[in-house]
Amino acid sequence: DQQVKQNSPSLSVQEGRISILNCDYTNSMFDYFLWYKKYPAEGPTFLISISSIKDKNEDGRFTVFLNKSAKHLSLHIVPSQPGDSAVYFCAASANYGGATNKLIFGTGTLLAVQP
Amino acid sequence: DAGITQSPRHKVTETGTPVTLRCHQTENHRYMYWYRQDPGHGLRLIHYSYGVKDTDKGEVSDGYSVSRSKTEDFLLTLESATSSQTSVYFCAISDLGQNNSPLHFGNGTRLTVT
Numbered sequence: 645d646q647q648v649k650q651n652s653p654s655l656s657v658q659e660g661r662i663s664i665l666n667c668d669y670t671n672s673m674f675d676y677f678l679w680y681k682k683y684p685a686e687g688p689t690f691l692i693s694i695s696s697i698k699d700k701n702e703d704g705r706f707t708v709f710l711n712k713s714a715k716h717l718s719l720h721i722v723p724s725q726p727g728d729s730a731v732y733f734c735a736a737s738a739n740y741g742g743a744t745n746k747l748i749f750g751t752g753t754l755l756a757v758q759p
Numbered sequence: 760d761a762g763i764t765q766s767p768r769h770k771v772t773e774t775g776t777p778v779t780l781r782c783h784q785t786e787n788h789r790y791m792y793w794y795r796q797d798p799g800h801g802l803r804l805i806h807y808s809y810g811v812k813d814t815d816k817g818e819v820s821d822g823y824s825v826s827r828s829k830t831e832d833f834l835l836t837l838e839s840a841t842s843s844q845t846s847v848y849f850c851a852i853s854d855l856g857q858n859n860s861p862l863h864f865g866n867g868t869r870l871t872v873t
Contacts (some may be wrong), residue, residue: 648801678861687763687849687864688802719863733801746817746848750803 647671648736651748660757663721664665665753667734670715678747679708679719682731691732692719724757731755762786765850765867771871778837780868782850783832790853791833792862793817793825795846802849808833840872 649668657663665679675696680688689759694701694717701708707720722727734750762785772778776839782791790809794802794817804817806825814825822844837844847869851862 650801680864685866687851687866690861690863693861735802745808746804747802749794749803751799751801 645670646751647674648734648735648748648750650732650753652753653751654754654756656756657724659726660723663719663724663728663757664757665719665732665734665755667717667719667723667750668715669717669736671736671738671748672715672739672747674681675739676737677708677710677717677736678735679706680733680749681728682733682752685714690734713732721755723728724755729755730756763850763852763863765848765868767866767868768866769869771873772840773873774841775839777873778840778870780835780848780850780870782833782865783834784833784850784852786852786854786863787830788840788852788854789830789854791827792851792853793823793833793835793851794821794851794864796849796867797846805835805848840870842872844870845872846870 681691682688692703692706693715694710708746710717731752731754733752735747764783789852792807793805796802803819808814808827809856824836849867850865853862
């Protein structure tokens, strides 16, 4: 049972436009959400995160929005650049009291930014 | 890449043979993790460690064992490799076990079991 879902396997946008990547989750215990970016033959790289007490977090061109009632989060990239072309993973974790930080990942979305 | 080295980077092995993957970190982080990445599944946690000699299972631990005898090294062993264990394996580290502390990943080991 996939607790974190990325329903769009791929997305193509023009350079300079907005990229919107979506993620849905089912576990209401999740209280911390992250986005990772992955290039081929490299490990995932942390991009941006958001706590469940917030609904928005911004870092330069990247903004993550969280809608807890809908159990949905999205990553906005504005403006998109060709170097943003990569696989983006959404991840979530829950604080069950143990200090382990086990992340649950979605299946990823391949973003292609066309020059 | 946050001082994480995975070895080997690529390995081809035969069904039934034992395989050990190594993760070495220079960050002195307490927490270490092994994930596998497969198409249609994203990354799934195999095992993790919260200190020297302290390890626990993740969501896909069957067929795998781990050991951590030093802070800097976390070993993943496939006792008897199967074709279903063909995957890309990623090691990750974290300095805090809190869930607001991002994991930092190595560059992965691509394992093929024939």
